[in-house]
Amino acid sequence: MRVILAGQGRIVYHLARQFRQKKMQVVVIVPDEEEAHNLARRIGVAVVLGDATAPRLLEEAGALRADAVLALSPHDEDNLAICQIARQMYQVPRVIALVNDPDNEEIFHRLDVTVAISVTRILSILIEEQAGFEAIGQIISLDEGQVTVSEVVLRHNAPAVGLRLDAVALPEEALIGGIVRQGAVVIPKGPTVLQGEDRVILIATDDCVHEAIAVLAGVVEE
Amino acid sequence: MNPESDGPEALQDVLRLADPTATLVVVGCGRLGAMLASQLSRVGREVVVVDRNQAAFALLDVDFSGFQVVGDATELEVLREAGLERAAYLLVMTEKDTLNLMVAQVGRQVFSVPQVVARVYDPQRESLYRAFDIETISPTSLTAAAFLQRTLVKGGG
Structure with missing residues (x-):
């Protein structure tokens, strides 16, 4: 390379x-x-x-x-x-x-x-979202910003913790691309159960990214 | 040939051809930008000048009647404030080639300005502008041509 x-x-x-x-x-x-x-x-x-x-x-x-x-x-x-x-x-x-x-x-x-x-945007997202105590970082923005890849860190009491992936009611246009658990990558499959401190890589359209984050991590407080 | 006295009349002729109600936006109020904006304003054109430096507007005519916008032209907000959405012409003539290239492209692609002309100093970059379908004027090439012409006419005569 x-x-x-x-x-x-x-x-x-x-x-x-x-x-x-x-x-x-x-x-x-x-x-x-x-x-x-x-x-x-x-x-x-x-x-x-x-x-x-x-x-x-x-x-x-x-x-x-x-x-x-x-x-x-x-x-x-x-x-x-x-x-x-x-x-x-x-x-x-x-x-x-x-x-x-x-x-x-x-x-x-x-x-x-x-x-x-945009570092400015990544940082401002981090700050805004962390005010609501979830760590959410937008990693990249694709297709003119219509699709974003974000990293969502799950707290132990986040709504999706303890659920199988196929039981997580993600919106239509969102999917989980990977899970980083204790430094190792877990390939997401239906039976995979989410745990606290999981770092979930979320791929979603702009329209539903907030809803998807809410399903995974709870409603982010302003 | 004295461009100082020749300019405004030549400009009058050119302007008669174009739509008189059309707005022009000039980005970069250096000597060239200020001269052009002043001339356009003098013949009654609606002109908006953009420069990141407030002091640059001192170069404009004292009776300049156009709008002045202070700001960085790489910011969409600044271009919007300059009324690029309604502009018929965009003349980009800051001292910086890359800035001119970016503003010219944004003018075309985002604001759909019908006529965009950008100044480019480095002749190597001209081909790049052309690839993006942006009309350019290169002071370097023009000056070189003028010098050559004078020299050859004198030497050959």
Whole structure:
């Protein structure tokens, strides 16, 4: 797997390190010289110094053979440009962008960005939902935000705890894609019984995601 | 050829062709954006100027009669406030190519503005704009052409 990371700061450093540990081929594009040296020295990844929105730079970083490009700059316009150049000029199969203004998430999807991740939105969801003491994190948003993948942590007294999956009355357009139980993945089947502290991966359309969360975890208090 | 005196008359001619009631939105109030917005306002056009920096509007004519919107044009809210939903023309001319590219695309795709023109400095990026069907004007290419023309005309004459 060949991945190009474009951006700056801690997020690029930690992602590069993680990808490298997973034996992926990582090339990082950073605008700052000191940061470039630092990345090369400390993680040993290939580094290209410069502005990732300049078409030539992506090519230099190996965009023609890359499996994915991640655009992680603090500017939405730059992340969009990086993704679009990668798609249009170098046919990179997966382009992933950090979206700073959550309103831009949908626009990015419309403009050919494979995955747009809004940290602002993830954090605000976490904070809003945690006010109601359930940990619910939206992991990704698919198909122009119409389908979301969320992680729902079940409290011990959550309504779905103790029920078999086939007895959980989920709405039509929601399904459980997996359960993480004590660090291991449980493949969800009809007879699987939900337990407290299960982390349920929920895939649902926007229309019914709240109802599905309510069925699993109870009504989230405002 | 003096563009200062030549500009407004040429503009008058061009404007006579287009619908006089149509609203224009100019994003980026630098020297170029301010000049254009001022000229359009002078000939009685309805103009909205957007810039993230309030101080930039000082470049406009003192009697500029259009609207001024302060804000980051990558935010949908700001573009909505600028009335992009009703605009017939969108001229994107900030100093930043990637910003121009994004705003131009949002103008087309989200607000369905019929006419969108974006400024692009880096000629390498022009092909990308074209791939997205956005009309561009490149000051770099235009200036290079003008310099070349002058030089050749002088040298060859």
